[in-house]
Amino acid sequence: RGGREGKEREQLRTAVLLYLSAVFGFSTTCVFTALLFLPLQLKGHCSGVHGGGGEGVERGRVAVILEQGTPLQMIQLLQTPWEDRFRVCLDLVRLLHFLSRSPLGSVGLLDFQPRQFITVSGQLKLTDLDDVSAGEIACWTDADCTLKFPHRNFTVPCSTRGVCDGLNEKRNIYNAYRFFFTYLLPHQAPPGLTHLVDHIMNTTGELKADINQTLEAFEQILLLYKSGLHLDNLHPSALRDMSPSGNGEYRCWPSYSQQGCVLSVHSAREAAYICNSHSQCNSFTLTGQKTWTGEKLSSFGHLVPDSASEVYVKKSKVPQSPSS
Known part of the structure; x- marks a missing residue:
């Protein structure tokens, strides 16, 4: 159906x-x-x-x-977990990939302010196309194919067909870097993915990668994140000092909940690693809820679990009296 x-x-x-x-x-x-x-x-x-x-x-x-969506608010977006910020950037790159080979030819977005976008059920969508450029710009010399930004200029060759090949694509990529990637990608990226995030920041900030390569880099991060392969360096004994029982209180930012610390994790092992990395954390709960990538939501705050939840607390260490 x-x-x-x-x-x-x-x-x-x-x-x-x-x-x-x-x-x-x-x-x-x-x-x-x-x-x-x-x-x-x-x-x-x-x-x-x-x-x-x-x-x-x-x-x-x-x-x-x-359909109705929610206007994109950058201030609010900066307060969301990294996974949601990554989703906005990924959706944007997928959109730019489509615009680079659209039915109208290569399309450039002339206004890249967040107000041009909305989110519908967490997915980024473009809502205003008043300021677009369909088709590449005509040129006589390479000087006609210069992209001017506040702190950087880039030039593409004037092709034998008399157009600035790839100008729209490069403008879109650099504006995505300026208005989105810079603010949303690096902060609190998972440690196992920071080298890939840094690669994206370098290649888009210097326009060393085209939209195909940029999309491939984003999809690679998504694959690693969803599969948990970026967690391979976590020692299996991360759960060693945890046992199922009780609850505790711990707060973090950003969080999926304002009432406590709720983060997305791939497994109990990752949740234990996070909790063991913070002395204030005494317990965590794996809930039955999942994010858009399939990651589990884990609560590190005071929570009464339901039947679908698993609760882990740190084992108490009894101090040993000095031998006489």
């Missing part, structure tokens, strides 16, 4: 695009472009009838109803 509904939605989307193109022509270029690129779900549309307008609808006007 899900496949049939998805196909029907895509058919509706295509029909609306064709209708807008045929009836309204270039006057709805912005709407056409938005419908083509926005990964938002199309809920419906209405439009005036060419040559006579329906009741309550002006001739030549079109209204499109899209």
Whole structure:
């Protein structure tokens, strides 16, 4: 059923695009472009009838109803766990990968402020396409193909076809680095992934990687994170000083909960490693909840577990009296 509904939605989307193109022509270029690129779900549309307008609808006007999302707030995003911040960056790179080879050619986003994006169920989506550049810029010399930023300039060659090949892609990558990666990626990245995060920061900040290589680097981090392979260096005895029982209190930031310390972990071994690394932590609980990557939510604060939870506390060490 899900496949049939998805196909029907895509058919509706295509029909609306064709209708807008045929009836309204270039006057709805912005709407056409938005419908083509926005990964938002199309809920419906209405439009005036060419040559006579329906009741309550002006001739030549079109209204499109899209799903509602939450505006991206960078200040709030900075307070979320690394896994959620990584998801925003990953979604952005996937979007830029699509824009680099879109049906309209290479597309550059001229306004990269966070206000241009929303999140729907945690997934980043583009909501405003007023400021886009479809197709590469025409040029006569390499000097016509210069990207100017506040502190850096980059130049791409002017091709024999008279266009700045790759200019839109490079602009998108560097703006992603400026407005998103710099603030969201490095802080509190898992120790086993910091070298890969540093690699992304270096290659995007210097424009040494194209969008394909950048996406590949992000997907590699996702694979390692979901599989837990980045935790291979954790000693198996991380659980040695932990036993199932009791609870304790411990707070951390950022946390999935404001009422205590709730973090995502791959296993009890990783949770034990985190708890053993902080003297204030006396216990942790593996809940039955999971994040978008499949990681388990672990509470390191005071919590009464349910039947689906596992609770671990540090074993008490009885001080030995000095021998007489």
